[in-house]
Amino acid sequence: MIAWPCMLKLDGDDELIYLDSLQSFNFECRDLIFSDDDYVIDSSGYCYLIEIISGELGLTKEGKALSTDEVTNLIRAHEFNKASVCLTKIHFLTVSEGIESLSN
DSSP: OOOSSEEEEOTTOOOEEEEOSHHHHHHHHTTOOOOTTOEEEETTSEEEEEEEETTEEEEEEEEEEOOHHHHHHHHHHHHHHHTOSOGGGOOOSSHHHHHHHTTO
16 A cells, blocks of 8 residues: 655656645646656655556556665755755655655
């Protein structure tokens, strides 16, 4: 079961997209052209591949889970592109806390 909220990581792009529910996933992703390397990371750190299942967007759990440090590094790269936050101040105790920071 996916632990919402999540974030969308597109291959080759440091921008992350905050997803607070399955509905927001469908809204944000309906017009995107996906790569096989795009994935969603849930609040527990588990990764999900984006697939078309019976004509609908779906998420299939991949075997890997990211650590808090790995998620923090993704968020640092995301914030670096926005150039609005001092990267050394970005620290999280949990994956969930990191993903929640994207909601602002």
